[in-house]
Structure formats: structure tokens, C-alpha cells
Amino acid sequence: MLGKLDWSAIPFDQPIPLVAGAVVLVAILGVLAWVVIKGHLPYLWREWITSVDHKRIGVMYVLLASVMLLRGGSDAIMMRIQQAVAYQSQGYLPPEHYNQIFSAHGTIMIFFVAMPFVIGLMNLIVPLQLGVRDVAFPTLNSVGFWLTATGALLVNISLVVGEFARTGWLAFPPLSELSYSPGVGVDYYAWSLQISGVGTLVAGINLVTTVLKLRTKGMNYLRMPMFCWTTLASNLLIVAAFPILTATLAMLLLDRYLGFHFFTNEAGGNVMMFMNLIWAWGHPEVYILVLPAFGIFSEVVSTFSGKALFGYRSMVLATMAICVISFMVWLHHFFTMGAGPDVNAIFGIASMIIAVPTGVKIYNWLFTMYGGRIRFATPMLWAVGFMVTFIVGGLTGVLLAVPPADFMLHNSMFLVAHFHNVIIGGVLFGAFAGFEYWFPKAFGFRLDERWGKAAFWFTFLGFFITFMPLYVAGMLGMTRRMQHYDVAVWRPWMLVAAVGMAVLTIGVICQIMQLVVSIRDREALRDRTGDPWDGRSLEWATSSPPPVFNFAFNPDVRGEDAYWEMKAHAKQQLLEHEEPEYQDIEMPRNSPTGFVCAFFATIMGFALIWHIWWMVILGGLGAFATFVLFAWRDHDEYVIPADRVARIDRVNLEERRRLVSMAGAI
Amino acid sequence: MSMTATAGHAHADPHHIGVVIEHTGPAPKRIVTAYGFWIFLLSDIVMFSCFFAAYAVLAGQTAGGPKGSEIFDQKNVAIETVCLLLSSFTCGMASIAADVRNRFWFYLGMAVTCALGLIFLTIEFREFADLVARGYGPSRSAFLTAFFSLVGCHGLHVSAGVLWLLTMMAQVFAKGFRADIQRRMMCFALFWHALDIIWVAVFSVVYLLGSAP
Numbered sequence: 001m002l003g004k005l006d007w008s009a010i011p012f013d014q015p016i017p018l019v020a021g022a023v024v025l026v027a028i029l030g031v032l033a034w035v036v037i038k039g040h041l042p043y044l045w046r047e048w049i050t051s052v053d054h055k056r057i058g059v060m061y062v063l064l065a066s067v068m069l070l071r072g073g074s075d076a077i078m079m080r081i082q083q084a085v086a087y088q089s090q091g092y093l094p095p096e097h098y099n100q101i102f103s104a105h106g107t108i109m110i111f112f113v114a115m116p117f118v119i120g121l122m123n124l125i126v127p128l129q130l131g132v133r134d135v136a137f138p139t140l141n142s143v144g145f146w147l148t149a150t151g152a153l154l155v156n157i158s159l160v161v162g163e164f165a166r167t168g169w170l171a172f173p174p175l176s177e178l179s180y181s182p183g184v185g186v187d188y189y190a191w192s193l194q195i196s197g198v199g200t201l202v203a204g205i206n207l208v209t210t211v212l213k214l215r216t217k218g219m220n221y222l223r224m225p226m227f228c229w230t231t232l233a234s235n236l237l238i239v240a241a242f243p244i245l246t247a248t249l250a251m252l253l254l255d256r257y258l259g260f261h262f263f264t265n266e267a268g269g270n271v272m273m274f275m276n277l278i279w280a281w282g283h284p285e286v287y288i289l290v291l292p293a294f295g296i297f298s299e300v301v302s303t304f305s306g307k308a309l310f311g312y313r314s315m316v317l318a319t320m321a322i323c324v325i326s327f328m329v330w331l332h333h334f335f336t337m338g339a340g341p342d343v344n345a346i347f348g349i350a351s352m353i354i355a356v357p358t359g360v361k362i363y364n365w366l367f368t369m370y371g372g373r374i375r376f377a378t379p380m381l382w383a384v385g386f387m388v389t390f391i392v393g394g395l396t397g398v399l400l401a402v403p404p405a406d407f408m409l410h411n412s413m414f415l416v417a418h419f420h421n422v423i424i425g426g427v428l429f430g431a432f433a434g435f436e437y438w439f440p441k442a443f444g445f446r447l448d449e450r451w452g453k454a455a456f457w458f459t460f461l462g463f464f465i466t467f468m469p470l471y472v473a474g475m476l477g478m479t480r481r482m483q484h485y486d487v488a489v490w491r492p493w494m495l496v497a498a499v500g501m502a503v504l505t506i507g508v509i510c511q512i513m514q515l516v517v518s519i520r521d522r523e524a525l526r527d528r529t530g531d532p533w534d535g536r537s538l539e540w541a542t543s544s545p546p547p548v549f550n551f552a553f554n555p556d557v558r559g560e561d562a563y564w565e566m567k568a569h570a571k572q573q574l575l576e577h578e579e580p581e582y583q584d585i586e587m588p589r590n591s592p593t594g595f596v597c598a599f600f601a602t603i604m605g606f607a608l609i610w611h612i613w614w615m616v617i618l619g620g621l622g623a624f625a626t627f628v629l630f631a632w633r634d635h636d637e638y639v640i641p642a643d644r645v646a647r648i649d650r651v652n653l654e655e656r657r658r659l660v661s662m663a664g665a666i
Numbered sequence: 667m668s669m670t671a672t673a674g675h676a677h678a679d680p681h682h683i684g685v686v687i688e689h690t691g692p693a694p695k696r697i698v699t700a701y702g703f704w705i706f707l708l709s710d711i712v713m714f715s716c717f718f719a720a721y722a723v724l725a726g727q728t729a730g731g732p733k734g735s736e737i738f739d740q741k742n743v744a745i746e747t748v749c750l751l752l753s754s755f756t757c758g759m760a761s762i763a764a765d766v767r768n769r770f771w772f773y774l775g776m777a778v779t780c781a782l783g784l785i786f787l788t789i790e791f792r793e794f795a796d797l798v799a800r801g802y803g804p805s806r807s808a809f810l811t812a813f814f815s816l817v818g819c820h821g822l823h824v825s826a827g828v829l830w831l832l833t834m835m836a837q838v839f840a841k842g843f844r845a846d847i848q849r850r851m852m853c854f855a856l857f858w859h860a861l862d863i864i865w866v867a868v869f870s871v872v873y874l875l876g877s878a879p
Contacts, residue, residue, distance in 0.1 A: 206702070213701050214692045214693065216692070220687075220688065239705055239712075240708075240712055243713035246713055251720065251815065254811075258805070259805035260804050260815065261811045262724070262812070264808075267729040268724060270727070273719075273720060277719070554692070632837070
């Protein structure tokens with residue numbers, strides 16, 4: 001009746017996951033109870049859960065990523081403590097549990113923190129920057145988000161019910177095959193990624209179509225803001241790479257569930273095929289994450305330097321070059337697995353070549369700052385901190401791209417330090433910069449600068465104190481994923497790294513404090529103009545938060561830095577505004593489809609993991625019924641009447657006129 | 667911020683050197699939907715290409731089991747191919763009927779498409795069942811694993827297509843040729859034709875190459 005599920009699935013003998021699970025459960029129940037008692041449930045359902053508004057979905061993505069960042073961060077803290085104390089002892093974590101922690105940490109940080117964070121920011125901002133009303137497929141957008149949430153939920157369920165994979169974050173066979181991992185850990189891993197992967201693919205298709213087909217009048221390709229370009233590149237990569245992940249995991253699941261022989265040791269299966277397939281997805285994935293961050297830095301650096309982006313066209317070219325080359329380097333992830341010197345040399349050179357367009361970008365940001373009027377607001381701090389950090393990570397990356405060096409350093413703490421260097425210093429700093437930069441746009445008030453700067457400095461220093469020692473430990477021969485060790489020279493570096501982790505934690509606390517303080521002082525921090533940073537692109541041309549339809553009129557773009565030119569134009573013409581003629585606006589209707597889909601997907605995923613076949617059929621039927629019901633609806637749009645549009649837009653125009661006249665007075 | 671052409675010249679001569687063609691704004695819904703669905707199809711083809719790659723790698727790994735030339739029945743595959751290619755034609759007829767809003771020809775075209783799809787699936791299912799009965803199931807060897815997965819994945823797509831087809835017929839029956847239903851019909855047709863293209867690849871890579879002794 002319940003497949004493999006019984007009471008032994010719940011680890012009553014292990015206090016750590018039980019206590020953690022209990023705390024999370026109490027927190028969730030507490031929030032739910034508060035929501036229900038205060039009567040917020042109908043509001044949440046109407047305005048958020050069933051919303052198809054790209055801004056709301058973007059905010060929910062970022063919220064999901066932030067919550068999961070805390071989960072993945074606690075895993076990181078546990079690992080750093082373990083390695084600090086596990087010198088000539090077993091430490092405080094049993095090996096079984098430690099292996100689950102590092103697998104979960106990697107999986108969560110990449111799939112449920114970095115991905116939703118950048119997809120959330122793209123969702124929130126790209127339609128605004130392109131001057132359009134929504135993404136190409138609004139309901140599908142909601143489906144994508146909720147499927148991602150399903151994946152995150154399944155990973156968290158594994159904390160208490162059953163176990164998570166003990167295989168590392170990419171579940172290499174034959175370790176992940178049934179004979180070596182007979183438990184449900186790998187199944188949790190594979191099904192949560194399959195389900196959230198569908199969500200990611202949907203988001204990718206949506207954003208590619210939005211950028212290519214929905215741009216407003218006059219928004220030619222070479223007038224798009226840089227963030228739109230990197231979004232396009234990143235989502236093209238999603239569309240091309242995520243199906244590879246889907247196929248690879250499907251093969252692994254077929255091996256595990258039906259006794260197939262794709263990657264087994266017996267009957268002709270080929271383990272190296274898994275390496276090739278998974279990294280053919282995995283390497284582009286790195287650029288899927290970092291390209292949007294590059295876009296954010298481009299926006300931030302040019303805004304806070306008060307200058308147009310230096311070398312815009314070379315930036316576009318560099319972005320697309322990275323997009324293409326990222327598919328030609330995957331083999332550098334297994335230089336040491338016997339491909340031979342010719343193949344290694346070719347992939348080594350390709351890996352080094354990808355540093356060239358990245359270098360072009362770094363120089364362009366520096367030249368943008370050169371001669372500019374730089375304001376060191378929090379987003380700019382993250383951008384400059386990124387440039388410093390990312391160069392270190394890039395250099396160690398080029399070092400690892402030299403096959404002979406890689407033979408010495410692969411699988412060591414040096415590698416761990418390298419990819420944390422680029423992912424934290426690139427993606428996470430970018431995500432934080434974007435968060436600080438666009439928060440006022442999403443919510444209508446700025447974030448507290450003092451707490452923001454404190455958060456930056458603690459995170460920045462904490463990062464270096466944590467990860468520079470890991471480079472050294474790697475040079476000293478320490479391999480990754482060690483549960484305990486007996487080598488005395490590694491010990492001090494592990495202790496320093498643990499201290500660094502403590503500093504990083506203070507950074508996280510500052511960030512939470514910033515949010516709390518800013519919400520408390522939101523009236524004082526209110527942004528009435530919609531343009532708190534003196535921005536250059538179209539998202540600043542509407543009010544903050546934007547009305548549901550974003551723009552009362554489709555903006556007419558006449559050049560790069562569309563809004564900057566509009567502002568300059570307005571100052572010259574000294575505010576000759578006449579009342580425009582407003583028209584009715586059609587907007588997509590809210591729909592519970594996404595949430596219902598995710599509900600059935602969760603049931604189905606859980607049932608598949610535990611082999612509860614009747615429940616799988618139930619979930620599948622439910623999903624199909626949702627699809628048909630959704631297809632049957634008669635009205636998918638509603639109309640916002642012209643006078644309401646006018647009322648909303650007049651307020652915005654009034655504030656803006658005041659802004660321009662003040663600027664004119666100066 | 668140089669402006670090579672003044673805005674709003676929709677009829678500017680695109681052949682004149684130095685003229686930038688102004689983007690005229692969001693595309694109509696029909697274009698957007700079809701474009702998005704094309705991108706989905708491309709991603710689906712990428713997924714198939716992984717199964718093709720796996721088949722190419724594993725085709726020789728028979729682990730003492732049968733080779734392709736020993737289990738493939740050319741006549742069956744020929745009938746399957748004819749069914750599927752013909753169904754693409756009838757699906758095209760149904761699309762044209764939908765465009766001119768002719769219910770009779772639409773239903774007829776879709777019904778024949780459905781019948782041909784079902785014949786294809788039946789033949790494929792019998793081929794699979796026969797192999798399993800002879801002890802040549804997917805867990806026999808890596809070659810059979812790759813074969814069942816690649817061909818089965820295509821079969822799964824055809825099954826989903828048949829379900830979608832029936833839903834489309836029901837929708838036209840209940841709602842008529844509304845604009846959104848026309849868009850869905852267009853997506854369905856794209857999907858069905860794409861399955862045909864993939865079958866041509868399956869036919870060549872698996873059955874033709876595999877039948878060589």
C-alpha cells in the first residue's frame with residue numbers, strides 16, 4: 001500500500017535532522033497559523049499564489065531562493081565545523097550523515113538558490129526593461145515557479161522522511177546505481193531535479209520568447225539593456241542544456257527503477273557516458289548562472305558611475321561568445337579520466353579561451369567606472385567586490401584548465417575553493433547586487449544602507465577568510481569531501497576556514513537585519529519617484545512598485561539607455577506634457593493552474609520516490625485533468641478600463657514631473 | 667547613442683546601407699505562441715539527441731545478446747514509417763481545414779491521423795512485447811537498453827500526441843474554431859510533424875544502420 005515507506009524511514013536515532021526538521025515544521029505551522037488567524041489567506045491566494053504577474057512571480061522566486069540559501073548555508077556551517085574538529089577524530093557527524101550534507105549542500109545551492117535567484121530577478125526586471133506588459137506566457141510562468149518550489153519541497157522532505165543522496169551533487173554512477181545506493185536518497189535527488197528542471201525549461205522558453213518577440217517599439221537588438229542580453233544568452237543556454245539533464249537523469253532512473261544498463265558496470269553499460277552527458281549540461285549551467293550576474297553588474301556599474309556602459313557592443317559580443325564557447329569545454333571536468341593528451345589539450349585551450357570574453361567584460365566595467373561620477377551605494381559595493389573576487393577565481397580557473405596542473409589539483413580543496421570563488425564571488429554577489437538595486441522597484445522603498453554596507457563587508461571578508469585557506473589546503477594535498485583526516489598541516493587552515501564561516505554568518509545576519517530594519521522604516525525610505533538611483537533603463541520609467549500593467553503606453557525607444565535619454569529630453573523641453581489619450585488594457589487573468597500542477601507533481605514525485613504506484617497514477621491523472629480544465633477556460637484575460645489606467649498613471653507622471661523640475665532647478 | 671535612422675519610418679528601405687530597421691513592437695499572439703512552441707520543440711530535439719548519442723555509444727555493447735540485425739523486422743518498420751508519414755499528411759489536411767474553419771474535413775483529417783498514430787503504436791508495442799517475450803528485454807544488454815529507450819521515448823511522444831489530438835477534437839467540438847484554439851491546433855501540428863522528423867532519424871540510425879549484418 002505504501003511501497004517502500006514505513007516507520008524506519010524516519011531517523012529516530014539521529015537527533016540533528018529530527019531537531020532541524022521539527023524546528024522547520026514548527027516555523028511553517030506558525031507562519032500558516034498566523035496567516036489563517038489574521039485572515040490573510042484569501043489575500044495570499046488571490047494576489048500571490050494564483051498570480052500570473054511576472055513581478056510577483058519574480059519576487060516569489062527570490063523568496064524561495066533566500067529561504068533555501070539559509071538551508072544550504074546551515075549545511076555549509078555544519079561541514080566547516082566538522083572539518084575543523086575532525087582532526088584525528090570522527091568529529092560530531094557520522095559519515096553517512098556527512099555525505100548527505102555535502103550532497104544536499106551542492107544540490108540546494110545550485111538548483112534551489114542560484115537558479116531561482118537569477119530566474120527571479122530576470123522575471124522581475126526583463127519585461128520592465130523591454131517596456132512590455134508581461135512575459136510571453138504568463139500562466140506557464142506560474143507553472144514554472146511552482147514546479148521549482150515542488151523540487152525544493154521534496155529535497156526538504158528528505159531531511160526527515162528517508163534520506164538524501166550520499167553521492168555528491170551530480171550523483172555519479174556507479175555509486176548512484178541501485179547496487180551501491182539501494183536507499184531512496186538518489187531517487188529524492190533525481191525526481192526533485194526532474195520536476196524542478198521542467199520548471200526551469202518553461203522559464204527559459206518563456207524568457208527567450210519574451211526577449212526575442214515582445215520588445216517594445218524601437219527596442220532594437222543593439223538598444224537592449226545589457227541585462228536583457230545576458231538574460232537572452234542565459235535562457236538560450238537553459239533551452240539547449242536542460243533537456244540534456246532531463247535525459248541523463250531519466251537514464252539513471254531507468255537504470256534504478258527498471259534494471260536498464262545505461263551506466264551500470266554489467267551488460268555493457270558505460271559510466272563515462274554519464275560524465276560526458278552530465279557535464280555537457282553542467283558546464284553551460286555555470287554560465288546560465290553567471291551570465292545574468294554579469295548583466296546585473298553592467299547595469300549597476302553604469303548607473304552608479306553615471307555613464308553609459310563602456311564598449312556596449314563588445315559586451316554583447318563577449319556575452320554571445322561565452323554563450324557558444326560554454327558548450328565546448330565540458331571535458332575539462334574529467335581531464336584525468338583517460339581521454340588522452342590530444343583531447344585534453346583541445347579542451348584545455350577551449351577552457352582558457354573562454355577567459356578572453358570574460359576579461360573583455362571586466363575591462364569594460366573598469367573603463368565604465370573610469371572618469372565616471374562613482375557613488376558607492378550598496379549595489380555598487382557588491383559590484384566592485386565582485387570584480388576583485390572574480391579575478392582571483394578566474395585566474396585559478398585558468399590554472400585548472402592546464403591539464404598537467406589539473407592532474408595535481410583535481411578533486412582537491414583547491415578545486416572546491418575555485419568554484420566557490422567564482423560562484424559566490426560571481427553569482428551570489430551578483431544576486432545580492434541585483435537584490436539591493438531592484439528592491440525599491442519591486443516594493444516601493446529602499447533598503448537601509450548602513451546594514452547593507454555592513455552585510456557586504458562581513459560577507460566579503462568572510463568569503464576570503466573561508467576560502468583562501470582552502471586553496472592552501474588543496475595545495476597541501478587535502479582532497480574534497482573528507483569526513484575526517486590525520487594530517488597535521490591541514491588543521492590550522494581548517495580552523496581559519498571555520499572562523500571565516502563565522503564571519504560569513506555575521507554577514508548573513510546583517511542582511512536579514514537590513515530587511516527587518518528597512519521594513520520597519522519603510523515610510524522614511526519610501527521611493528516616490530520610481531527612480532531612486534537615477535537609472536538609465538526603462539524599468540525606472542514606471543512607478544515603484546509598478547502597476548500591474550507596467551506601462552500605461554508601450555514606450556517608444558529612440559536609443560541605448562532609453563530612460564536616460566527620455567529624462568534628458570524632458571529637461572530640455574521643460575516639461576511640455578499634454579494629457580495623453582488612455583486606452584483599455586487587457587491583462588492575463590490569475591490562475592491556480594501553476595499551484596494545482598505543483599500539488600499533483602509533489603504527490604507524484606513523492607510516490608515515485610517511495611514506489612507507491614497507485615499514488616503515482618492518481619498524481620498523473622490529476623495533472624492531466626488540470627491540463628484539460630485549464631485548456632477549457634473561456635476567459636483568460638480581463639480588461640482594465642481606460643479611466644483606471646489614467647488615474648494610476650497620472651500619479652506616476654505627477655511625481656516624475658516634480659522630479660524633473662527639481663533637477664531643472666539644480 | 668547615434669541614431670542612424672529616425673524613428674517611426676516603418677517603410678524605410680532595408681536595402682539602403684546604413685539604415686537601421688526600427689523594431690515595430692510586440693509581435694502578435696499567433697507569432698509569439700508559435701515561436702515559443704518552436705523553442706520547446708528544439709529543446710525536445712536536444713533531449714532526443716541525448717538518447718541518440720547513448721544509442722550510438724551503446725549500439726555495439728550486446729553483452730552476448732542479440733545484435734540489431736537479428737531482431738529488427740524490416741517489414742514492420744516499413745509499415746510503421748508509411749503510417750507515420752501518411753499521418754503527417756492528414757494532420758496537414760486537418761490544419762488547413764482548421765484554417766478555413768471546415769468542421770467536416772477537420773474531424774476527418776484528425777480522425778485519420780489518430781487512426782494512423784494508433785496503428786503505429788500498436789505495431790511498435792507488438793514489436794516490444796515480442797522482444798521481451800523472447801528474453802530480449804531492455805535489461806538484457808546495454809544495446810537493448812538504448813534501443814528500447816530511444817524508440818520507446820518516441821513512442822511515448824506519439825502517445826502523448828494522440829491524447830492531445832483527442833483533446834483538440836473535443837475542444838473544437840465544444841468551442842469551435844476560436845482564436846486560442848486555432849493557436850493550439852497550430853502547436854499540435856508542429857508537434858506532430860516534429861515527431862515525424864524524429865522518426866526519420868530513428869528509422870535511419872536504428873533500423874537501417876542496425877540491419878546491416
